Structures are given as C-alpha cells and as structure tokens.
Amino acid sequence: MQRLLLLGDEAIAQGAIDAGISGMYAYPGTPSTEIMEYIQASPEGKSGRIECRWSSNEKTAVETALGMSYCGKRAMAAMKHVGLNVAADAFINSAITGVNGGLIIVAADDPSMHSSQNEQDSRFYGKFAHVPVYEPRNQQEAYDMVFDAFELSEKYSLPVLMRIPTRLAHSRSGVVKRRQIPEKKFRLPDDSRRFILMPAIARKRFKILLENYEKLQFDNRLTKYNTFKDGPDRSLGIIACGIAVNYLMENFSDDELPYPLLSVSTYPFSKDIIKDITGRCREILVLEEGYPLVEEQLRGILDEGRRIYGRMDGTIPRDGELNPDIVASALGIKAGKGHTVPEIVKSRPPSFCKGCGHADMFNAIVEAIKPYGIQGVFSDIGCYTLAALPPYSCINSCVDMGASVTMAIGAADAGLFPSIAVIGDSTFTHSGMPGLLDAVAKNSPVTIIIADNLTTGMTGGQESNATGRLQSICTGIGVAPEHVRTIVPLRRNHEENVRIMREEFEYRGPSVVIATRECIQAGARRRKSEKSEKQKNNEE
Amino acid sequence: MKKDIIIAGVGGQGILSIAATIGLAAVEKNMFLKQSEVHGMSQRGGDVVSHLRISDKPIHSDLIPYGTSDLIISVEPMEALRHLPWLAPGGWIVTNSNPYVNISDYPPVDEIIKNIKKVKNSIIVDADSIAADCGSIKAANMVILGAASPFMGIPLENLEDALKKMFSKKGEQIVEINLKAFRSGRKIAEVQ
Numbered sequence: 001m002q003r004l005l006l007l008g009d010e011a012i013a014q015g016a017i018d019a020g021i022s023g024m025y026a027y028p029g030t031p032s033t034e035i036m037e038y039i040q041a042s043p044e045g046k047s048g049r050i051e052c053r054w055s056s057n058e059k060t061a062v063e064t065a066l067g068m069s070y071c072g073k074r075a076m077a078a079m080k081h082v083g084l085n086v087a088a089d090a091f092i093n094s095a096i097t098g099v100n101g102g103l104i105i106v107a108a109d110d111p112s113m114h115s116s117q118n119e120q121d122s123r124f125y126g127k128f129a130h131v132p133v134y135e136p137r138n139q140q141e142a143y144d145m146v147f148d149a150f151e152l153s154e155k156y157s158l159p160v161l162m163r164i165p166t167r168l169a170h171s172r173s174g175v176v177k178r179r180q181i182p183e184k185k186f187r188l189p190d191d192s193r194r195f196i197l198m199p200a201i202a203r204k205r206f207k208i209l210l211e212n213y214e215k216l217q218f219d220n221r222l223t224k225y226n227t228f229k230d231g232p233d234r235s236l237g238i239i240a241c242g243i244a245v246n247y248l249m250e251n252f253s254d255d256e257l258p259y260p261l262l263s264v265s266t267y268p269f270s271k272d273i274i275k276d277i278t279g280r281c282r283e284i285l286v287l288e289e290g291y292p293l294v295e296e297q298l299r300g301i302l303d304e305g306r307r308i309y310g311r312m313d314g315t316i317p318r319d320g321e322l323n324p325d326i327v328a329s330a331l332g333i334k335a336g337k338g339h340t341v342p343e344i345v346k347s348r349p350p351s352f353c354k355g356c357g358h359a360d361m362f363n364a365i366v367e368a369i370k371p372y373g374i375q376g377v378f379s380d381i382g383c384y385t386l387a388a389l390p391p392y393s394c395i396n397s398c399v400d401m402g403a404s405v406t407m408a409i410g411a412a413d414a415g416l417f418p419s420i421a422v423i424g425d426s427t428f429t430h431s432g433m434p435g436l437l438d439a440v441a442k443n444s445p446v447t448i449i450i451a452d453n454l455t456t457g458m459t460g461g462q463e464s465n466a467t468g469r470l471q472s473i474c475t476g477i478g479v480a481p482e483h484v485r486t487i488v489p490l491r492r493n494h495e496e497n498v499r500i501m502r503e504e505f506e507y508r509g510p511s512v513v514i515a516t517r518e519c520i521q522a523g524a525r526r527r528k529s530e531k532s533e534k535q536k537n538n539e540e
Numbered sequence: 541m542k543k544d545i546i547i548a549g550v551g552g553q554g555i556l557s558i559a560a561t562i563g564l565a566a567v568e569k570n571m572f573l574k575q576s577e578v579h580g581m582s583q584r585g586g587d588v589v590s591h592l593r594i595s596d597k598p599i600h601s602d603l604i605p606y607g608t609s610d611l612i613i614s615v616e617p618m619e620a621l622r623h624l625p626w627l628a629p630g631g632w633i634v635t636n637s638n639p640y641v642n643i644s645d646y647p648p649v650d651e652i653i654k655n656i657k658k659v660k661n662s663i664i665v666d667a668d669s670i671a672a673d674c675g676s677i678k679a680a681n682m683v684i685l686g687a688a689s690p691f692m693g694i695p696l697e698n699l700e701d702a703l704k705k706m707f708s709k710k711g712e713q714i715v716e717i718n719l720k721a722f723r724s725g726r727k728i729a730e731v732q
C-alpha cells in the first residue's frame with residue numbers, strides 16, 4: 001500500500017494520472033495551479049505520455065480537452081473558479097454535445113477570496129449546465145472521485161465538474177494510491193453529428209441531457225459519496241456539504257455527533273436522501289462551504305414552516321469560508337479561546353519584489369500621465385495590480401482578465417483622454433487580444449501598455465504563451481508598426497520611457513507600449529536550473 | 541497522541557520546509573497528518589502560515605480551531621504574535637528573535653519580545669546567528685525546528701531522519717549544516 005503525502009490539488013492530479021488521462025489542459029489560477037504543475041512534474045508528464053502544456057486561457061483549455069475526449073481519450077481541464085466564467089460557453093455546450101472519452105472539468109473555488117476577485121460557488125455551474133458535480137471532502141476522496149467521475153462521464157457521455165475549495169486544494173494529507181489504468185485507445189465517436197449543435201440537433205441533445213440528469217442521480221458512482229448517519233438527538237438534523245462536515249466533526253470528540261447527519265458531496269442528489277433528515281427532524285442546520293445552494297432549495301419559495309438554519313438566516317455568516325469555530329458557534333458550542341493579538345502587530349500587504357521591473361514601469365507611468373491630470377490608468381489582474389497601493393496608487397480598475405483594454409476603449413468613447421490600459425503579458429494573450437482588435441477596428445485612441453515580465457508571475461511563474469510573440473501579435477492584429485513600441489523598464493531608461501509613453505498617448509489611434517524585463521523571481525529560478533543543468537553535464 | 545502546530549513566517553523564509561520535515565517524520569511514524577499551506581498572493585512579502593496537525597487517529601479539519609494549538613513555531617517574532625488566538629492555554633511559542641522588516645510601520649522589536657514573553661511557555665532564539673555559526677544563515681528555520689522539537693511528540697531520531705531525507709538531494713554538506721543547526725536549536729530548548 002503506497003501512501004503519498006499530497007495536496008488536494010495533487011491528489012486530483014495523481015488520480016487523473018492513475019485513471020489514464022491522455023491530456024491535461026489548464027490556465028494557472030490560485031488555488032488550482034498545482035494540479036497542472038504536478039502532472040507536468042510527473043514521469044508521465046515529463047515523458048510526454050500525457051500532453052500537459054499550459055493553455056492560453058480556460059476556454060481554450062476546456063475546448064482542447066473536449067477535442068481530446070472526442071477522440072475517445074480521457075482528458076481533464078483545470079482552472080480557478082473565475083476561469084469557469086471564461087470557459088462557461090464551452091463547458092455548458094459540451095454538456096449538450098456530450099463527450100466520448102471521459103472529461104473532467106476541475107474548478108477550484110476560493111471562498112473568503114484569499115487570492116481572487118470574488119467567491120462564486122462553482123456548484124451552481126453544475127446545476128446550470130446539468131452536469132454532475134463532485135465535491136471531495138478530503139485528499140483521499142479527491143483522488144478516488146476522479147476514477148468514479150471518469151466512469152460516470154463515459155457512461156452518460158457527459159462532462160463532469162469537480163469542485164475543490166482553497167482549504168482542501170492547499171492542504172496536504174496521506175493518500176493511498178491505486179494501480180494505474182492504461183490510457184484509452186483512439187476511437188472516434190460513433191455519432192459525430194451530436195457535436196454539431198445546430199438547433200435541430202441541439203434540441204434533441206438537450207432532451208437527452210435533461211433525461212440523463214434525472215437518471216444519474218441514482219448512479220452508485222454519485223450516491224455512494226452521500227452518506228447518512230443517524231443520531232440519538234433528533235432536535236436537530238444537519239446537512240453538511242463537502243468539507244463543511246470536517247469542521248462539524250472537529251467539534252465532537254471520538255466522532256460522537258449526537259444529531260442525525262447527511263453528508264453530501266455529489267450533485268444532483270435524489271430528494272429521497274433529504275427525507276432521511278426531514279423525516280426525523282423538524283429543525284435543520286445546513287452547512288455549506290460557499291453559497292447557500294442546498295439551503296436555498298430546501299427553503300424553497302413556499303417556506304413550509306420548518307426551521308432551517310444556515311447562511312440565509314444569519315446562523316452562519318452570509319459570506320466567507322467556514323471553519324471549526326463558525327460551525328461551533330452555530331451549534332451553540334463554546335469555541336476555544338486563545339490569546340488576543342497585541343495591537344502592535346501590523347499587517348504585511350504584498351508588494352513588488354525588490355528589483356521588479358513593474359515598479360520601474362509604474363514610476364514611468366505615474367510621471368507620464370502627470371501633465372494630463374487623469375487619476376490613473378485602467379488595469380488588469382496580475383502582480384502589476386499591486387500598483388493600486390502606495391506609492392504608485394495609479395490604477396483605477398481590476399475587474400476580469402482583459403477588461404483593462406476594453407474599458408479603456410469604452411472610456412475613450414466617452415471622452416476620456418488619454419485612455420490607457422496596463423495589462424500583463426499573460427493576461428494579454430489570455431483575453432486582451434480581442435479587445436485590441438476592437439480598438440484597431442474602430443481606430444480607438446487608446447494606449448495599451450503591456451507589462452511583459454516574460455512569465456505568468458502572480459501565480460508562481462508559469463510559462464507565458466505571450467513570450468517572444470507580443471510584437472508580432474500586436475502588428476498582426478493591425479496596430480500600426482510604428483505605434484508598437486518596446487521599452488525596457490529600468491531606472492536608467494526612465495526619461496526615455498516617459499517620453500515614449502507620452503508620444504503614444506498623443507497618437508489618436510490605438511498604440512501599444514511593450515515594457516519587457518524578465519521577472520526577477522523567474523530569472524533567479526532560470527539561473528538556478530541552468531546552473532544545476534551545467535553541473536549535471538560536467539559530472540557526466 | 542494529537543498535536544496541532546502553527547508554523548508562521550514571511551514568504552520565502554522556509555516555513556514549508558519546517559512543515560515538510562515534521563510531516564515526513566510523522567508519516568514515517570505512521571501517524572495521520574493534515575497540513576494546510578498558503579500559496580498565491582501572500583508569497584510576495586506577505587505573512588504566511590501553515591496549520592500542521594498530526595494524530596494517531598484520523599483528523600477532520602484542515603484548519604486548527606481557535607485556542608487549541610499546542611505549539612506556534614515562528615521564523616519571525618511579529619508573526620509569532622499574529623497567531624496567538626490559536627494558541628491553547630499552556631501551549632508553547634518557539635520563535636526566531638530576528639525581525640523581517642519589509643513594512644514602514646514595523647513595531648519596535650523589544651515591544652514584540654515583551655509581548656511574546658507574556659506567554660508563559662515561550663522560547664526566543666537568535667536563530668540567524670546560530671545558523672550562521674553552523675555554516676549558513678539559510679538554516680535558521682532548522683534552528684527553530686530544533687528548538688521546537690521537544691514539544692511535538694515525535695521522537696528526535698525520526699525528526700533527524702526526516703531532515704536528512706529532506707536535504708539529501710542538495711548534497712552532504714547542506715545536510716550537515718542543517719543537522720548541526722537543528723541540534724543547536726534543540727540544545728537551547730533543553731536548557732530552558
């Protein structure tokens with residue numbers, strides 16, 4: 001019996017490897033990034049047995065995975081929760097086409113927004129798309145569920161959604177491994193017309209999807225993960241979803257929970273399992289790591305007068321992640337009390353690394369915009385968002401990937417001058433390119449500054465598909481070559497960089513300034529690996 | 541046997557190597573373990589924390605409840621204080637005395653030390669100097685681990701074996717430096 005010490009993310013990755021996937025597709029995003037990184041570092045990933053290069057964004061990742069599945073092979077796509085918004089079109093329509101080889105989409109949710117712009121609950125996407133959802137409670141389950149999810153996916157010809165919250169994604173525990181299944185053979189779908197979603201076909205396919213969605217709730221691959229345990233005290237019944245059950249049980253020594261408990265970790269589930277609780281208890285506490293999905297269904301619009309406690313009545317805070325103490329206080333258990341934090345303890349906001357090129361770039365931007373009396377520039381998501389903080393305080397927005405470019409266009413339409421966007425290299429190739437095409441098509445007077453640190457920095461330095469291609473992408477999209485400028489953000493180039501930026505602000509059409517300088521963290525890692533490569537070669 | 545340990549510091553100070561060493565030792569002893577880590581945003585000069593739980597029975601929560609942690613291990617003094625709400629009555633603090641100053645309003649160090657000493661069971665170690673004496677200031681985290689080692693219910697030899705395994709890829713010299721750092725830390729805890 002082999003027991004590996006794995007993060008929740010890594011458990012999913014190892015599960016995917018052992019379940020015989022042929023392709024892994026992802027765009028980085030906390031807390032999902034380690035799934036792809038683990039596969040890339042695995043023997044199967046390194047040898048190329050599993051295709052595992054980063055995709056340009058989550059939509060391309062899901063579509064590529066669907067293409068792999070079309071050919072009969074198992075594939076997985078992974079992303080952070082907001083990535084599923086980007087991939088939503090592909091995800092929802094792949095439920096209608098159905099799959100051929102097993103397909104799992106992993107969405108890593110970030111309740112409490114540890115490193116995200118919202119805390120949306122991906123389980124709703126499952127319901128919206130009529131796709132089954134697995135929500136593992138622990139690392140072992142994260143591993144095991146992958147096998148069932150692939151089988152389920154192939155049996156019903158449906159993509160399957162797996163949802164993992166930050167706390168499980170980034171927590172390590174022992175996982176018992178199974179023997180590896182060989183990868184599936186190349187086999188095209190018997191009926192390839194179902195992938196053509198013309199209305200006549202789509203209508204038929206949607207009916208099939210609706211039928212399957214009803215049927216699969218009784219499939220053992222889902223039902224076995226929803227467990228009921230009776231308890232002597234029927235004054236309260238508890239429904240706990242996903243990892244919430246861990247926080248609940250933490251409050252009872254030796255697993256002696258007095259109340260009847262339904263622990264749910266797959267969706268959709270049949271109404272019958274709810275009856276185990278509602279048949280016994282008048283009052284029900286619902287614990288969910290995320291939005292009140294089950295709670296809302298339970299309450300319904302016609303409230304039948306049963307007492308239901310949860311996020312919607314304030315028993316549990318309406319937002320933010322759960323923990324053992326929140327659950328304790330919902331149950332009226334006195335939480336443990338530690339010492340208070342002395343007032344002298346200060347927070348440590350994240351900041352640019354020492355020597356980061358973004359800092360020099362923003363110094364130039366701050367000076368370049370000064371004469372215009374504008375508040376700042378539109379920006380996007382990445383390390384460069386830190387310019388929202390002093391001493392720069394020069395960005396006005398960070399909404400969703402790519403929004404800087406398009407918001408700048410809209411603001412220019414409204415009369416803002418100069419209208420400027422600052423976007424990272426990876427964010428630009430993720431979602432900024434179509435916006436730039438909009439600017440070109442209408443000759444919008446905007447300046448797009450691409451903060452090119454040659455990597456996807458914020459998420460830990462993954463390869464960026466933009467590297468070495470920005471110049472040709474921008475001119476290819478149609479920006480006049482003389483208005484695609486390249487600068488090196490260094491202090492000694494400050495005057496020149498300010499001048500170049502101002503020249504482009506003054507140009508009454510779309511212009512791009514590419515500020516290229518390697519991320520210092522990525523540079524340090526590169527030098528280190530080059531050194532160890534060299535050492536290895538010398539030894540040989 | 542059950543130990544709940546908070547490991548704190550600033551991104552890049554090596555708290556994950558501390559956690560990994562304890563984790564490895566616990567797994568070798570066939571104990572159950574859960575260890576939550578901080579990834580992402582907080583790596584950029586922000587504070588980082590790991591909740592490490594080891595037990596001879598299955599563990600439920602990945603997070604430690606308030607007021608129940610047996611031990612806070614911190615590679616930075618102000619970070620030791622940040623996690624006081626988790627410390628159990630009678631729990632231990634083992635911390636480095638050397639501040640990591642990357643903010644302009646960092647409090648006076650003697651104020652911090654005074655507050656740490658208010659906790660009855662605290663050990664404050666100049667881990668940077670000791671590590672430097674052992675051969676590399678980078679081993680400061682292993683000095684702290686050594687000083688915390690009597691309080692985590694894992695036999696010394698298991699921890700040392702885990703440490704050797706952890707650093708073995710980096711060569712014999714690195715193993716020696718870190719082992720020496722670990723033992724120096726342990727000695728300090730023993731005379732307290």
Ligand SMILES: Cc1ncc(C[n+]2csc(CCOP(=O)(O)OP(=O)(O)O)c2C)c(N)n1
Pocket residue numbers: 027028029030080082083086381382383384401423424425426427428451453455456457458459464
């Ligand atoms: C849709 C979506 N996918 C992924 C992320 C996670 N994410 C935030 S910043 C970032 C990296 C940005 O890289 P880049 O634009 O090159 O900027 P850098 O951090 O390197 O400065 C990623 C992947 C996100 N916030 N939203």
